[in-house]
Amino acid sequence: MNRITYSKATDVRDAIQEHSKTDKAQYIAGGTNLLDLMKVNVMRPAHLVDINKIGFDFIEQEADGGLRLGASVTNADTAYHQHVQQHYPLLAEAMLSAASAQLRNMATNGGNIMQRTRCYYFYDTSTACNKREPGSGCSAINGYNRMHAILGTSADCIAVHPSDMAVALRALDAVVCVEGPSGKREIPMEAFHRLPEDKPDQDNTLAADEVITSIKLPPSKYAKHYSYLKLRDRPSYAFALVSVAAALNLDEQQHVLEASIALGGVAHKPWRMPEAEALLIGKPATAANFRMAADMLLSTAQGYGHNNFKIELARRAIVRALEQAVNKQATL
Amino acid sequence: METEKYNNTPQEPTISLTVNGQMHTLKVEPWVSLLDALRDHLQLTGTKKGCDHGQCGACTVLVDGKRINACMTLAIMRDGAEITTVEGLSQGQDLHPLQQAFIDHDAFQCGYCTPGQLCSAIGLMQEGKAKTLAEVQDLMSGNICRCAAYSNINAAICEVMGIENRGGSL
Structure with missing residues (x-):
């Protein structure tokens, strides 16, 4: 790890000011990903601004019936929070499927969605990687790419975003609240993470010195029919090969009133396709209809060799997650 | 600069x-x-x-x-x-019940992971979320044992937590 200086911010303005003093500053909250990357010299900040004590350690209900998750609340405290468990069980389930109990006790909500990819080449400084070193090339496209993306890739990067929480937040239409030198703004989850295009070094749309302060969840509407299906190499403590956050609203005849399907492990950002969800509206919640939606969601999927299996895996996972969502009891 | x-x-x-x-x-x-x-x-x-x-x-x-x-x-x-x-963890020479359970159940071989396993399991007990062996397994997955003493580690934890050591899924 390179030598660093450190300061503990006392409020959000102080944090932003400290961060803007140098272009080599990084905010640190849980640190579970940043310190890991610093130890392997993938990230080399000169100064760390600790944002754990800037007043965003709350979870509170909003006037509109939604819920605001403070950025520095840990993943464990969020996932086990009674209101989250009761009204946003999809989010709780996704968060508890991630990492280990120890990491969830440190990792924060803001940090979770700021995670960098776990692409092996991104971590290996002896290889080319456009995300780590723009212009150096992508070692994954023609390399070992079993964990890599099948949707929304570019000629410069096929990395996937590793977060489970982000997939659930995307399915629930969460909004990321940020603050920077020029004030506050809100970024819908859809627009927070980006596709790699020709700038894979940019994971998200945060502007310089901006910091996440909280994440807003709209009023709960998927507390009954939901499923977070995470497929991975072992049943605990592993990143998803493919994950599906599925949420449905059904009428009494089991026809679909609303549907939300977000995919993880398949793209540079949580993947959603409104057209595929629209296909289900008004139709019976059956496997045949779910397969149609799955086919549409994956219509542009492309494998790169070792990850070809993900296309069929994702197709089946979408159907299974939706079936689990219809009858949540059956999955317990 | x-x-x-x-x-x-x-x-x-x-x-x-x-x-x-x-x-x-x-x-x-x-x-x-x-x-x-x-x-x-x-x-x-x-x-x-x-x-x-x-x-x-x-x-x-x-x-x-x-x-x-x-x-x-x-x-x-x-x-x-x-x-x-x-x-x-111990009170002088008096071992923590979990330490004693690790000895009783032969829950380690090389012992390198044991301090982490013990602290993790005590954290697990304080959290109070695990009610079954499967939940113990899931919530202890952040502790790797390369000697693979997992079944004995789980037995020790289950004993101290009063959980039936059966029906795990991992």
């Missing part, structure tokens, strides 16, 4: 940590992990460095009552914290 100023400013702040009930004041560079501070500065080498990347759980300690990976946090970030390491 700001960047240069930061790179060239030597900074060795003083922090205080209460470890196993004893308060310590120590000077640590900002880049020192809590794990290195415990092992190298306080000579508490019971906490082990396995992967140093938050993957193996050998460095698990309790910070303000919660289990975390000591390798994945900076000591300076824990200024003022209360820390329990494996050295703080």
